[in-house]
Amino acid sequence: MYSLNYHRASSVADAVKLAKKGDDVKYLAGGMTLIPAMKTRLSAPSDLIDLGHIGELKGIKVSGKNVTIGAGTTHAEVAANEKLKAVCPAVSDLAAHIGDPAVRHKGTIGGSIANNDPAADYPAALLALDATVVTNKREIAAAKFFTGLFETALKDGEIVTAVRFTAPAKAGYEKFRNPASRYAMTGVFVAKGKANGKDDVRVAVTGAGENGVFRSKEIEAALSKKFDAAAVEGVKVPSKNLMSDIHASADYRAALVVVMAKRATAKANS
Amino acid sequence: MGVEGIGARVARKEDRRFVTGAGRYVDDMVVPGMKHAAFVRSPYAHADVKKIDVKAAEAMPGVIAVLTGKQLKGDGIGNLICGWMIHSKDGTPMKMGAWSPLAVDRVRYVGDAVAIVVAETKGQARDAAEAVEVTYREKKAVVDPARALAKGAPQLHPEAEGNLIYDWEIGDGKAVDAAIASAAHVTRLHIVNNRLVPNAIEPRAALGHYDKAEDHFTCWTTSQNPHVARLVMSAFYNVAPENKLRVIAPDVGGGFGSKIFIYPEEIVCLWASKRTGVPVKWVADRTESFMTDAHGRDHVTEVEMAFDKDNRITALKVDTIANFGAYMSLFSSSVPTYLYATLLSGQYNIPAIHANVRAVYTNTSPVDAYRGAGRPEATYVLERTMETAARELGVSPAELRRKNFVTQFPHQTPVIMAYDAGDYAASLDAAMKAADYAGFSERKKAAAKKGKLRGIGMSCYIEACGIAPSAAVGSLGAGVGLWESAEVRVNAVGTIEVLTGSHSHGQGHETTFAQLVAQRLSVPLDTVSIVHGDTDKVQMGMGTYGSRSGAVGMSAVFKALDKVEAKAKKIAAHLMEADEADIVIENGELKVAGTDKKLPWFQVALASYTAHNLPAGMEPGLKETAFYDPSNFTFPAGCYICEVEIDPDTGVTEIVQFVAADDFGNIINPMIVEGQVHGGIAQGIGQALLEGCRYDPASGQLVTASYMDYTMPRADDLPSFKVSTSNTPCPSNPLGIKGCGEAGAIGSPPAVINAVTDAIGDNDLTMPATPLKVWTALKAATRH
Numbered sequence A: 001m002y003s004l005n006y007h008r009a010s011s012v013a014d015a016v017k018l019a020k021k022g023d024d025v026k027y028l029a030g031g032m033t034l035i036p037a038m039k040t041r042l043s044a045p046s047d048l049i050d051l052g053h054i055g056e057l058k059g060i061k062v063s064g065k066n067v068t069i070g071a072g073t074t075h076a077e078v079a080a081n082e083k084l085k086a087v088c089p090a091v092s093d094l095a096a097h098i099g100d101p102a103v104r105h106k107g108t109i110g111g112s113i114a115n116n117d118p119a120a121d122y123p124a125a126l127l128a129l130d131a132t133v134v135t136n137k138r139e140i141a142a143a144k145f146f147t148g149l150f151e152t153a154l155k156d157g158e159i160v161t162a163v164r165f166t167a168p169a170k171a172g173y174e175k176f177r178n179p180a181s182r183y184a185m186t187g188v189f190v191a192k193g194k195a196n197g198k199d200d201v202r203v204a205v206t207g208a209g210e211n212g213v214f215r216s217k218e219i220e221a222a223l224s225k226k227f228d229a230a231a232v233e234g235v236k237v238p239s240k241n242l243m244s245d246i247h248a249s250a251d252y253r254a255a256l257v258v259v260m261a262k263r264a265t266a267k268a269n270s
Numbered sequence B: 001m002g003v004e005g006i007g008a009r010v011a012r013k014e015d016r017r018f019v020t021g022a023g024r025y026v027d028d029m030v031v032p033g034m035k036h037a038a039f040v041r042s043p044y045a046h047a048d049v050k051k052i053d054v055k056a057a058e059a060m061p062g063v064i065a066v067l068t069g070k071q072l073k074g075d076g077i078g079n080l081i082c083g084w085m086i087h088s089k090d091g092t093p094m095k096m097g098a099w100s101p102l103a104v105d106r107v108r109y110v111g112d113a114v115a116i117v118v119a120e121t122k123g124q125a126r127d128a129a130e131a132v133e134v135t136y137r138e139k140k141a142v143v144d145p146a147r148a149l150a151k152g153a154p155q156l157h158p159e160a161e162g163n164l165i166y167d168w169e170i171g172d173g174k175a176v177d178a179a180i181a182s183a184a185h186v187t188r189l190h191i192v193n194n195r196l197v198p199n200a201i202e203p204r205a206a207l208g209h210y211d212k213a214e215d216h217f218t219c220w221t222t223s224q225n226p227h228v229a230r231l232v233m234s235a236f237y238n239v240a241p242e243n244k245l246r247v248i249a250p251d252v253g254g255g256f257g258s259k260i261f262i263y264p265e266e267i268v269c270l271w272a273s274k275r276t277g278v279p280v281k282w283v284a285d286r287t288e289s290f291m292t293d294a295h296g297r298d299h300v301t302e303v304e305m306a307f308d309k310d311n312r313i314t315a316l317k318v319d320t321i322a323n324f325g326a327y328m329s330l331f332s333s334s335v336p337t338y339l340y341a342t343l344l345s346g347q348y349n350i351p352a353i354h355a356n357v358r359a360v361y362t363n364t365s366p367v368d369a370y371r372g373a374g375r376p377e378a379t380y381v382l383e384r385t386m387e388t389a390a391r392e393l394g395v396s397p398a399e400l401r402r403k404n405f406v407t408q409f410p411h412q413t414p415v416i417m418a419y420d421a422g423d424y425a426a427s428l429d430a431a432m433k434a435a436d437y438a439g440f441s442e443r444k445k446a447a448a449k450k451g452k453l454r455g456i457g458m459s460c461y462i463e464a465c466g467i468a469p470s471a472a473v474g475s476l477g478a479g480v481g482l483w484e485s486a487e488v489r490v491n492a493v494g495t496i497e498v499l500t501g502s503h504s505h506g507q508g509h510e511t512t513f514a515q516l517v518a519q520r521l522s523v524p525l526d527t528v529s530i531v532h533g534d535t536d537k538v539q540m541g542m543g544t545y546g547s548r549s550g551a552v553g554m555s556a557v558f559k560a561l562d563k564v565e566a567k568a569k570k571i572a573a574h575l576m577e578a579d580e581a582d583i584v585i586e587n588g589e590l591k592v593a594g595t596d597k598k599l600p601w602f603q604v605a606l607a608s609y610t611a612h613n614l615p616a617g618m619e620p621g622l623k624e625t626a627f628y629d630p631s632n633f634t635f636p637a638g639c640y641i642c643e644v645e646i647d648p649d650t651g652v653t654e655i656v657q658f659v660a661a662d663d664f665g666n667i668i669n670p671m672i673v674e675g676q677v678h679g680g681i682a683q684g685i686g687q688a689l690l691e692g693c694r695y696d697p698a699s700g701q702l703v704t705a706s707y708m709d710y711t712m713p714r715a716d717d718l719p720s721f722k723v724s725t726s727n728t729p730c731p732s733n734p735l736g737i738k739g740c741g742e743a744g745a746i747g748s749p750p751a752v753i754n755a756v757t758d759a760i761g762d763n764d765l766t767m768p769a770t771p772l773k774v775w776t777a778l779k780a781a782t783r784h
């Protein structure tokens, strides 16, 4: 790790102010992605602004079907929140299976989506839930927020403050873990909600797309006809634009999308 | 057995400090004035070094020195060597390319060190290492051993034309070819043994300290054999004469073979300490470990096994290419020759065997012994072939093996080894019973109903431990003897220190060695301490590898105990005016048999040191040394059975059952033995299903350079193992011990792959059988 200046922000406004000072400033949330990158010297910020002590970024609010999760909320808190579990257990289940206990107790939802690792879990949930990302400046629809590998719509210095969504009638998430890293090698989030008074099925895939998280039209079409695991059977997902690496070929990922979608749907219906 | 003696499940004495974080490793060592080092390493797999500019680095904050290979050579530091001479079949000695501890004009793998930076802090050393400007001219690299042999391949060393280190053979090629020509059936296979990264939990580290006042060096290092390190560093690298070099290997967090070898870093830290006048510490980070620890395995083999019409094996022909990486590591040459080809008879009567082995340079990390070293490769070749043959012949894999088992001992194989004892059918029967082999077809049906593919596979392994006798290994080219030493030091109050030349880096010597002493001298375990790992404290010894600490190391302790016991009895007889032959040792006392005369142990010890009343002519004191040189290798053997269920949708293999039935001879501590077997099987399953070191074939970059891409086995990858042992005591050592440290890693990979290939019906699967590979194989099968 290179030496750097550490700042502890007391509020979002304070963090924004601090961020204007250094020449290569980075926000620090749980540090589960940023610190390892700094230790291997891949990331070398001049200044680190710790968001970990900002009360307004923390906590989960559920009112009716409307859910707001503060950006600084840890995966463990999301996994354990009873109110959230009652309206959208799929998100709690997703959070409960991120990394290991240490990662879940430090890592945050804001850090995860700001980082937008193509193998991260939350982006699939946000996209399938048609969630809104709230920042200190604006509100961004999930579909516009995730723009590419490790890329988001966030501008320099912009801070994610919360994630908001309406709990769907049914939702489920299933992932196939990368054998080595245990990140999602292919993860599928299925949600059956309402849009304009009509059923709206959304299926988002993470860990597989060359450009990060994406919606699977093929699976959405199948599940829109019947929201049942059997409906996914035999669906063909094209392998074009899917990642290929030493752990999984694009063809294999395409097959896994179908299998994970099937299992996620079964979970959503259980 | 007592509650603490031989055969007792004593909890490991050393674990308290390990599990409470109180172990003391090289990185915990602090010497006044100590500074920190970072190495500048090649980012290229193959390049000429045109220029090294250290000016900017020298000017960085905290930097004490930046030193290069030219200066190292200028100071007369020698090249690294391989200590086992192998001759090619044409009689020429192996072709060893020069390996300078700091590369001078050529780098040959990603991670090859070119300079060392010494600075006040580790961070400053790393910052400055990045500022060293090395001008490279990149060359074409080759990472695949077969390609390295091909015409036109990039050449690594001028000494080794065509990248060929040796072309060695063993056995009777003519007899084998004749047997194959007249065979009723021949099974042929192409076998790849995947390259592994050792991944000890503690990374390698070295602290070199030159004491100017004494003109003396101390080296703390992560070594499995500190005396060998001292010998080699003084005899070959000209660091210092042995009497001026102390090597200490304190607590060492796992080695698996990778810490046997002498690496560039410890040599360079010692030399840099003298150059700079400050103690120099280097600790590898995980990436350096992945790049520069000696890797394991990496063989490509063609095998042919011939059978007569009664399904008896008539011959075995093996042709292997072994990837040695960029340089010949300390014992690399012995691994695919005498630790591999000599085990190719397995548990079977094979009248004729021929093996040809070509050792090859490539632009990858050096390859050397890794848990099992040669024997896992031999077992994999043989047991994959046996299982395949059974399938081709349409007979039960168990019965094919049983029909060919060696049953008479001693048994001379055609490839040097003389098996002394064993009962292979006993292990096979025990394993089949524990696995309910007979019930497999029912379980397969039940699995099919759930949409799962179930498969079963076995492996009957034999291995050779101890790596001795010295005269035998000497005649085969070893540069050292492979005996072991012990000193038993009884203190005046009766407590005991045992100084062993073995080294414990996880094996539990502090417990098992003490159990032996407690048993023999009838003293409490707590009064026995085991001392190891320091060349200034302990007499010359050969260290720990090849499952030798029990069979060889403890036998040396046994011999020293014979001497201590004899002297103690003489003193007791003298004090109690009895005949020496009537003295027995029991319950912490020396007694005159058949009388009520007795002396507590401590009084005899005390008497030896007060020396007020000793038998005429006896020297005072109670301290004895012994060197033990075995008369044969030891031959642990056993049968492993693996049962898997495969999810055809995802290609995921779940191990639903794993049975190990081993014959380790006599056992000192069954709990520790089980722990060794569990760990070994975990590594074997790791090799079979998860671990695979990959280099990019074009650039030579290490692709699996972190845990993000290199899959280590985790607890949830493994089932609960069913382990058991049977016992044919080893006749060649006084304790009847065979050794258990490597068996799990040797026996398990073929059992796993035999099970997976049984489940999916595709025999060409290579290790690691990842979900991707299994899914791809299944998909290809359904396309047909």
Ligand SMILES: Cc1cc2nc3c(=O)[nH]c(=O)nc-3n(C[C@H](O)[C@H](O)[C@H](O)COP(=O)(O)OP(=O)(O)OC[C@H]3O[C@@H](n4cnc5c(N)ncnc54)[C@H](O)[C@@H]3O)c2cc1C
Residues within 6 Å of the ligand: A026, A027, A028, A029, A030, A031, A032, A033, A034, A035, A036, A051, A071, A072, A097, A098, A099, A100, A103, A106, A107, A108, A109, A110, A111, A112, A113, A114, A115, A117, A119, A120, A121, A122, A154, A158, A159, A160, A161, A181, A182, A183, A184
């Ligand atoms: C061993 C391990 C296993 C893991 N496994 C998984 C897994 O299975 N699935 C998965 O999804 N993830 C996994 N992760 C990643 C983990 O979820 C991280 O916690 C997460 O990706 C980043 O969150 P963080 O709070 O730690 O962010 P940090 O590491 O602190 O920051 C990450 C990036 O986001 C920026 N940032 C953080 N907060 C904000 C904010 N509020 N506004 C704007 N920018 C911000 C930072 O500047 C930085 O660039 C794993 C991590 C580890 C170490």
